[in-house]
Amino acid sequence: MSANALPYRPHNHSACVHQALTDARTVCASRQARLTPIRERVLELIWQSHKPLGAYDLLAVLAEDGHNAAPPTVYRALDFLQQNGLVHRIASLNAFTGCTHAGENHTCLFLICRCCRNVLELTAPGVTRALNEVSEAEAFTPEETTIEVAGLCPGCKDGGDHD
Amino acid sequence: MSANALPYRPHNHSACVHQALTDARTVCASRQARLTPIRERVLELIWQSHKPLGAYDLLAVLAEDGHNAAPPTVYRALDFLQQNGLVHRIASLNAFTGCTHAGENHTCLFLICRCCRNVLELTAPGVTRALNEVSEAEAFTPEETTIEVAGLCPGCKDGGDHD
C-alpha cells in the first residue's frame, strides 16, 4: 500500500531528520531564537524516529554522547523547542515528538499506535471546527488543545510490522 | 446567565455528589463490582468539586480522615473507578475528575479552565465523528481518545469569579 502516512511504512527517514533540522534552523533564524548545540542535538534525537521519546530517554542518550547532562538541561531544551513549535509533548505518554509543521501556528492531533508506538501528527480542520463549535456553545474560550488518539496503526492491525 | 453548564455557575453541588454516588452504586451493583468504603470515599472526594484532584490530594484528605493510606491504595481505587466508568483521568493535569455519564460507554472531551480549574465534561458527536473520519482516512483503528481543551470558562473570562 502507499496511501499510508510516513510513520506507517518504510521511508527514507534521514530525509525526515534533515528536513526537520533545516526547518528548525529557518524558524529559529526568523525568530531570533538561538538553536544552540544542545537544543539542536535534542531535536535531532527526538527525530531519530517517529516514536516519541521521554525526557529521561533523551538524557540517557546525551549521557552516551559523553555529555553529562542533568534533567533541567533536557527540560529546558524541550521547553525551547516547544515554545518555537518544533516539538510537541504527548500528554498521554509523557513523551515528546518532532513537529511536522514547524513554525506553523496549528492545532494538531496525534494518532498513537499502542503497538509500534509510532505517532502520526495531523491537522484536521473538521475536528478543530467541531471543537470550536462545542467551546462556543459553552461560552468557553479555548487556548490549548490536546487531542490524542491511541489505537492501532494500519501496519500493526494486519500482520504487525511492529516497527 | 443560565445557559452555562453546572461547573460554571453556583449550583446545589451536593445534588451532584448525591447523584454521582447513587449512579455509582447502581453501576457497580449491575456489574457485580464492589464499591467498597475506600472506593466510595475516593469517589466522594473526587466529587467534592468540579475541579480535578490529584492522587496525592486524595491521599492527603484520606490522611485527615484518619485513614493512613499509602499511594497504592488511592491508585487502586482510582483504577477501579476508571475501569467502571466512574472517573476520568485528565492527562494534561495528572488529575482525576468524576464522570458525568456514569456507566455509559462514551467518548468525551473536557473543557478545562486554567483560571478556576473547573472542568466540564461533554460528549460531542460532531467531534467524535470528525475524529473517526480522520482515523479512517489514515487506516488507523482508534481505541482510546483523549481530548482536553484548556482555556477560560465564561465566568473567568469576564470578571473572574475564580471559583
Next chain:
DNA sequence: AACGAGATGTTATAATGTTTCAAATCTCGT
C-alpha cells in the same frame, strides 16, 4: 474449619518534572 479470590496494607522504588543558585557564554553599545 479450610479454602480461594478479591481487596487492602506496607515498604520500597521508579519515573517524571521543578527549584535554586552559580558559572559560563553571548549580545550589544561604547
Next chain:
DNA sequence: ACGAGATTTGAAACATTATAACATCTCGTT
C-alpha cells in the same frame, strides 16, 4: 576590544506522580 546586562548552561537538591512486590485481611463457599 571592552564591559554591563541578558541569555544559556551546569549542578545539586528536591518535588510530584506512579508502580512493584509481597504480606495480610475479609468474606463468601465448600
